[in-house]
Amino acid sequence: MEITIDRDKCIGSGACVLASPEVFDQDEDGIVVVLDESPGSAEHASVLEAVRACPARVIEVE
Amino acid sequence: MITRSTSPQRIVVVGFGAAALAACQELRALGWSGDLTILSQESTWPYDRPPLTKGYLTGQMSRDRLDLADNDGIAGLDADVRLGVCGARLVVDEHRLEDSAGTIHTYDALVIATGVRPRRLPGTDARNTYALRTVLDADRLRIALTGAKNLVVVGGGFLGFEVAGSARTLGVEVTVIEPLRIPLADRLGTTIATRLLSLHQENGVRVLASTSVAEVSQVSQDVVVRLQNGQTLATDVVLEAIGCVPDTAWLEGSGLDLRDGIVCDAWSRAAPDVFAAGDVAKWRHLGLRRDVRVEHRMNATEHGRAVAGAILGHGVPYTPVPFVWTDHYGVRIQVAGIVQPEGIPLLLQGDPEDDTFVVGWQGNQLEAAAGWNAARELMPYRRQLAATIGRPDVTEEGA
Numbered sequence: 001m002e003i004t005i006d007r008d009k010c011i012g013s014g015a016c017v018l019a020s021p022e023v024f025d026q027d028e029d030g031i032v033v034v035l036d037e038s039p040g041s042a043e044h045a046s047v048l049e050a051v052r053a054c055p056a057r058v059i060e061v062e
Numbered sequence: 063m064i065t066r067s068t069s070p071q072r073i074v075v076v077g078f079g080a081a082a083l084a085a086c087q088e089l090r091a092l093g094w095s096g097d098l099t100i101l102s103q104e105s106t107w108p109y110d111r112p113p114l115t116k117g118y119l120t121g122q123m124s125r126d127r128l129d130l131a132d133n134d135g136i137a138g139l140d141a142d143v144r145l146g147v148c149g150a151r152l153v154v155d156e157h158r159l160e161d162s163a164g165t166i167h168t169y170d171a172l173v174i175a176t177g178v179r180p181r182r183l184p185g186t187d188a189r190n191t192y193a194l195r196t197v198l199d200a201d202r203l204r205i206a207l208t209g210a211k212n213l214v215v216v217g218g219g220f221l222g223f224e225v226a227g228s229a230r231t232l233g234v235e236v237t238v239i240e241p242l243r244i245p246l247a248d249r250l251g252t253t254i255a256t257r258l259l260s261l262h263q264e265n266g267v268r269v270l271a272s273t274s275v276a277e278v279s280q281v282s283q284d285v286v287v288r289l290q291n292g293q294t295l296a297t298d299v300v301l302e303a304i305g306c307v308p309d310t311a312w313l314e315g316s317g318l319d320l321r322d323g324i325v326c327d328a329w330s331r332a333a334p335d336v337f338a339a340g341d342v343a344k345w346r347h348l349g350l351r352r353d354v355r356v357e358h359r360m361n362a363t364e365h366g367r368a369v370a371g372a373i374l375g376h377g378v379p380y381t382p383v384p385f386v387w388t389d390h391y392g393v394r395i396q397v398a399g400i401v402q403p404e405g406i407p408l409l410l411q412g413d414p415e416d417d418t419f420v421v422g423w424q425g426n427q428l429e430a431a432a433g434w435n436a437a438r439e440l441m442p443y444r445r446q447l448a449a450t451i452g453r454p455d456v457t458e459e460g461a
Contacts, residue, residue, distance in 0.1 A: 009127065011112065012387065012394065012437055013360050018444065028418075030387075030394060030437025052091055055080065055363035056110065057130065 001044055003037050006058045015053040020046035032058065070170030070335075070373060071096045074159055076149040077175035078102030080110070080359065081340025083130055084366025085173050086139045092374055096170075098141040101161055103148040103176070104196060107136055112359050114200040115224035116389055120231055121204065128197065149176065152316040154333045171335050171373045174313075174324055175366065178306035178341045178357060183216065188280040191300040194221060203301065210234055210298040214287050216275050218245030220388045222303030223258070226267050227390045237268040237295060239275055239287070248403045249386075253414050253421050254395060254432055265391055306357060308342045323355040328379035329372045330365065339369040349381035349451035350400065358386040381454055383447040396437060398444045399423070399430030399451060407432075411439050 003023070012030030016023075023043050025033045039047060051059045073089065075082050078100050086098060109128040117123030136143065144161070151160040152172070159167045180193035192203045203225075207213065213229045215222040218240030226236045242248065247255040259269060270289070277288045284296040308323040318332050319325035323344035326332045330345050338345070340362040344355040356365075364382045371377040387396040402423040410431060412419030420439050422431040427450050431443035 011110070011359070013385070014437060014441060014444065015360070015363075017441060018448065026437050026441070028435070028438060030396070052088065052367065053363070055084075055360060057135075 001039060001041075001047065002062045003034055003039070003047065004060045004062075005032055005034055006060075007031055009056050009058045011056045013055050015055060016050035016059060019050035019053050023047055024050060069094065069096070069375075072169050073098050073171045073173065073373065074167045074169040075100045075173040075175060076159070077173075077177055077340070077342075078104070078108050078143070078145075079175060079177050079340065080108060080130060080362035081177075081366040081369075082173065082175040083108040084363040085175065085339055085370045086141060086366075087135075088367040088370035089374070090139060092370060092376075094370075094374055098139065099167055100139075100141050100143045101147045101149060102143065102145050105146040106197065107131060107143075109197060110359070111195075114194060114197060115221055116228055118197070119200055119204055119207075119225065119228045125197070149174070149312050152313055152318070152336075154317055154336060157335060169335070171337065173369055173373070174332070174336065174338045174342060175340045176309040176312075176342050179309050180302065181305045181307050183275065183278055183302050183304065186278045186302075188278050188285045188300065190285050190298060191278055191302065193302045194225065195306070203299075206299045207232055207234055212236070212297045213299045213301060214239065214285075214295055214297040215301045215303055216278070216287070217303035217305065218242070218269065218271070219303060219305065220246070220249070220386070222301065223262060223267075223390060224388060225301055225303065226262060227265065230265050230267060231391075234299075235268075236266070237270060237297070238262070239270045239273060239289065241272065241274045243272045245269065245271060249401060250395060250397060250432055251401050251403060251407050251421060251423070253407055254434055257414060257434065258390060258393075258395065261390060261393060306341070308344075308355070310342065325353065328381075329377050330369045330380055331372065337369045337373060339365040345380060347381055348379045349454040351454075354384070356382075356384050358384065360385045379454075381452050383444060383451050385444070393435055394437065395432065395434055396440055397430065397432040398440060399428070399447050401430045401432065405429070410443065411436065 010032045108130040148162045150162045212235040215238045218238045229236045244255045287295045310320045324332045324338035326345040328346040341357045347354045368380040405423045407421040410420040410422045418436045420433045423429045433440035
């Protein structure tokens with residue numbers, strides 16, 4: 001799994017951090033920071049939840 | 063949990079904002095492959111509203127950046143999208159909806175996500191008096207502010223103060239009129255509201271608190287705002303920012319309970335096979351133990367997703383932690399939970415004079431937390447609230 005994000009579109013809701021705290025964090029403005037761009041399979045379900053929970057849909061996975 | 067004997071074949075969604083989009087995306091993400099029809103009153107695909115008071119209004123953010131889905135995203139919904147069409151009549155017993163174009167739709171499940179519309183001052187016929195809800199409203203307001211010398215904002219809530227801040231960055235003189243003594247104290251608590259008031263005053267906003275507007279009228283080229291205390295203000299532009307009302311007029315006579323929104327149960331059901339999501343929905347929140355209606359961006363997405371799950375039969379009671387943010391001159395304020403304005407706030411982190419701090423409200427458990435430029439610092443409290451408000455011990459109202 002490879003994660004790409006569009007930081008310009010991030011609105012800082014923190015939904016990804018709540019869904020997948022091992023993979024996503026926020027900077028001091030609340031904008032998404034990816035901690036692990038290629039997370040292991042243990043995190044896949046939480047990352048997919050983060051993708052769907054993001055109100056701005058800024059997270060993409062391949 | 064709701065259980066259904068069969069998966070719905072035909073779902074109709076009325077409204078196409080963030081909540082409707084999230085519901086449609088989630089239906090497809092959950093593998094539902096039936097017929098989806100979407101009626102959108104606005105003649106545009108879903109877009110993000112929070113920037114309308116901020117970056118979009120000041121011209122820093124372009125129109126395409128508001129879009130919540132691109133062409134591929136809309137095509138991926140595999141839906142019959144009808145732009146410029148709204149609901150006209152609902153017959154719940156017959157599972158039948160008539161739209162404003164006269165087309166009859168039958169449904170196995172209906173999602174109503176028609177949002178809210180701005181409340182307006184009664185009897186105002188003055189020119190250059192605006193409200194702000196849609197992107198067209200924002201375009202009109204931006205044009206009006208271009209070359210304007212001054213703006214009066216009627217109502218010092220989130221929207222009113224966000225526009226006030228944007229107008230200041232455009233060089234417009236701004237006066238905000240607000241009945242509360244400390245604007246937004248009811249939503250943010252006194253500590254943060256006081257700091258926010260100072261921030262606006264430092265940026266040149268004149269705030270007339272503890273008063274309200276009696277009348278807005280046109281006097282030659284000026285708009286004249288007369289206050290309850292007799293004071294009058296002449297201005298170029300007026301923004302009415304006095305809140306919103308649920309967009310439910312078309313549902314009068316449908317038999318749905320329409321007291322302050324579409325009243326729903328804990329699964330967001332308003333009637334058999336009729337669901338409501340987003341700003342328009344007032345649902346039974348089992349974690350907060352009361353009916354709530356939440357007009358915030360985060361709720362639109364969360365609620366849309368929850369309704370999709372409920373329709374497909376694997377929904378659980380919808381118990382989100384209400385979450386709102388608001389931006390002013392580069393400061394972001396975030397609130398999780400429901401602020402207890404009468405309660406004494408606890409300082410959870412930092413100091414109210416710092417660049418970053420968090421306050422909270424505690425009853426038997428943490429009720430709410432609010433951060434000033436503290437997105438990361440707020441996160442542990444959001445988790446704590448999610449573990450209490452978000453996971454109620456559901457002994458009340460079974461399915």
